Amino acid sequence: MNGGGCCETTEYLPSFTPVKITFDLPVKNETVExxxxxxxxxxxxxxxxxxxxxxxxxxxxxxxADER
Incomplete structure (x- = not known):
């Protein structure tokens, strides 16, 4: 891993691999494409x-909505 970032790659984790995804978007009931x-x-x-x-x-x- 040289960190040059010259090439774009696509990699897939196995479907059973748990991945935590954290993001912050100011939307509710919206589809973000x-x-x-x-x-x-x-x-x-x-x-x-x-x-x-x-x-x-x-x-x-x-x-x-359910965070009371």
Whole structure:
């Protein structure tokens, strides 16, 4: 890993791999298309993997509605 960042790669984690995704978007009940999600693998067999940015489409349903 030379950190040069010359090339764009696409990598897939196994579907059973738990990944915590943290992001902050000021939307509720909205569909956001084509924004980047950065995934950092902190432990497990993928520890030390480079940061990845995944393109995603996510629909938000009443975020925070049940946080009483």
């Amino acid at each position: 084509g924004f980047g999600i950065i995934v950092r693998v902190r432990n497990g067999m993928y520890a030390g993997a480079k940061e990845k940015t995944y393109l995603a489409s996510i629909h938000f349903y009443n975020i925070g």
